[in-house]
Amino acid sequence: MARTKASGAPPSGAPPSEVQPDGIDLPFAAPEVSVAYGRWLVHLGAERRMSPKTVEAYGRDVRQVLAFLAEHLGGRVTLAALGRLTTADIRAFLAARRSVGVAGRSLMRSLAGMRSFARLLARDGLAEITALAAVRAPKVEKTLPKPLAIGDARRITDVDLRAGEAREPWVLARDAAVLALLYGSGLRISEALGLRRRDVPAPGAGDVVVVTGKGNKRRMVPVLRPVLQAVADYVALCPYALPDTGPLFVGAKGGPLSPRIIQLVMERLRGALGLPDTATPHALRHSFATHLLMRGGDLRAIQELLGHASLSTTQIYTGIDSERLLEVYRAAHPRR
Structure with missing residues (x-):
């Protein structure tokens, strides 16, 4: 299938898709993909219990991927086309987004959104997008607000x-x-x-x-x-x-x-x-x-206070070094 230059716009001359019963209209995707996309958004809110703003952000990211793929592959995105995606296709999307100044954190979220969408497609027996598993998440600079004195x-x-x-x-x-x-x-x-x-x-x-x-x-x-x-x-x-x-x-x-x-x-x-x-x-x-x-506060206690699911998040958040984290781990582990 022919590849074209990277772009976020739908291919010229592509027929618009029908408006699906769930109200989702993706002009760069085939009707069956639009329907699956709508079900996925419902899944994020109802089953995954994500906030409306998070669902909106994930939906926007996946629309951007699908729009790019329509231009990249030369036609509306179908379930079969998604199943044929290669790692080169996924990397082409990442490269196109980086070329317009999109940061690593946003790219990582786009990949997370596509992987979530792919899991729903696989669960429903619609498509297997194996290429996503072979693409590493982009490196993200860990930037946090500096603590005040x-x-x-x-x-x-x-x-x-x-x-x-x-x-x-x-x-x-x-x-x-x-x-x-x-x-x-x-x-x-x-x-x-x-x-x-x-x-x-x-x-x-x-x-x-x-x-x-x-x-x-x-x-x-x-x-x-x-x-x-x-x-x-x-x-x-x-x-x-x-x-x-x-x-x-x-x-x-x-x-x-x-x-x-x-x-x-x-x-x-x-x-x-x-x-x-x-x-x-x-x-x-x-x-x-x-x-x-x-x-002198205990790192695990601070993790609980902040509501962090992972101790590594607290480590980054507080700016401590790996040696201090290992000290906490050695002191707290029951098999020390």
């Missing part, structure tokens, strides 16, 4: 810094409480804004928050008394009712608080305190882990 992190989460701002007191208290949770308990911004009122105890009524992390996994995270007090101050000032099962943090009109609001708060603080652009909400979580480790 302890003093800078404390200044950012100091409520007094917000005194005198031309915003309502309850809004200032809300922002202070969110930032306190990011640094004081190491939460992701999505986890902090996903808290329900009942997930956070009042001061003196408990010392853990119940967090829903990635994959809807729930975990309990210790919380400092000053952080609980910051949350209590916000609750006392908030003009909206905060039912136990509703969101803890709300926006100006009483709806769920947008992450963008907290990002803008950090932007203002960066300017006021002369901090670098790396001082983001996620950098507070990174700082939480790094500062605990600097003070």
